[in-house]
Amino acid sequence: PFPQCPPRARAAVASLVPGRSEPWVASAARSGAMVFADVGWDETGRWDLAGLTDLAHCQAFLPNAQEAMRYTRTDCPRAAAHALAEHVPLAVVTLGAEGAYAVDSATGTAAEVPAIAVEALDPTGAGDVFVAGFVTGTLANWPLADRLAFAGLTAALSVQEFGGSLSAPGWAEIAAWWQQVRTCAGQDPAALQRYAFLQDLLPATARHWPLRRAVPTIGFRP
Ligand SMILES: Nc1ncnc2c1ncn2[C@@H]1O[C@H](COP(=O)(O)OP(=O)(O)OP(=O)(O)O)[C@@H](O)[C@H]1O
Ligand SMILES: [Mg+2]
Structure with missing residues (x-):
């Protein structure tokens, strides 16, 4: 069974599910872990940001463009990122083959890095690999644009290969x-x-x- 609380760590990644709170998220954040939130398609169709209760304990939220626009009722992924930054310290919206756009709510600064051109063979896991690369750069204290570039590079290299996490470079x-x-x-x-x-x-x-x-x-x- 999944432990009540993951071991002490500097960073953790939470897959938020609408309407479901996982106590480990708050507890990991209380013990000093930086929590990075991912999300998936909302099967209920509600797309209610208030339903992602654990987002309150997260340092960063990294939805893809479709998810970000639906949760914020916007029709532009960059506007969605700005709207999300009112709910979380750092909002990062991934734009598939276009790259990623981020808004840091503390400073109000935005950054965008285009994707590198690759032959996409299998997009499975691009989002997960992106998050992993972004966590790596955050723990290393890199500037926001470097973190976006690194996360995007690792994700782009992964879509050139078959597989999800196994294709991470x-x-x-x-x-x-x-x-x-x-x-x-x-x-x-x-x-x-x-x-x-x-x-x-x-x-x-x-x-x-x-x-x-x-x-x-x-x-x-x-
Ligand atoms: N065709 C591509 N070429 C280059 N980079 C890509 C491509 N597709 C995805 N990426 C990289 O991966 C990141 C995440 O992709 P995307 O926005 O499609 O996330 P996602 O829909 O959450 O993916 P997933 O299907 O894994 O959940 C993008 O921001 C980009 O950096
Ligand atoms: Mg995703």
């Missing part, structure tokens, strides 16, 4: 990608600059892109 893959885009001709220097923060985080020598991966075979039987 590791550091070796990120290093190989960075070396590849830095050294191939014809890149837009301004676009490249957005990822320059990676330079200090990655080993000086990387393996060659693309890295060969084992394809997960679970779940592919007819």
Whole structure:
């Protein structure tokens, strides 16, 4: 059975379900964990933000564009992010192949980072990988735009492969990608600059892109 409260941690990710409060969320927040909230499609069709009671204990909320617009009754994902920022310290709306847009309610600042262009083979888990990348950058105290870029990069690399969490890239893959885009001709220097923060985080020598991966075979039987 799932423990009443997860072990003490600096960060936790909660999948909020409308109308259902999970006591561990408040308790983790009380013990100092930064809670990042994800959400899914509201099968009840109510899309009532007040039904996401645990959002009050969360530092960040990361819905996709459709979810964000429905919860805020807006027709623009960026407007939705601003509306959500009135309920949570940091609202991040993911925009699929367009990237992500975030609003920090403490400072009122917004940031947007476009996605990198990839051949999307399997979008499963893009949202989850994005959250994981965003948590990583937050724990490392990176600026908001760097966190969006890193989360988006990890999610974009994951949609190029089959699988959900199994397709999340590791550091070796990120290093190989960075070396590849830095050294191939014809890149837009301004676009490249957005990822320059990676330079200090990655080993000086990387393996060659693309890295060969084992394809997960679970779940592919007819
Ligand atoms: N085709 C794509 N190309 C590049 N990046 C992508 C693509 N699709 C998704 N991403 C990245 O993944 C992030 C999350 O994707 P999306 O907005 O579709 O979330 P989601 O609908 O919650 O996904 P999920 O189906 O996993 O729940 C995007 O913000 C983007 O950074
Ligand atoms: Mg999602």
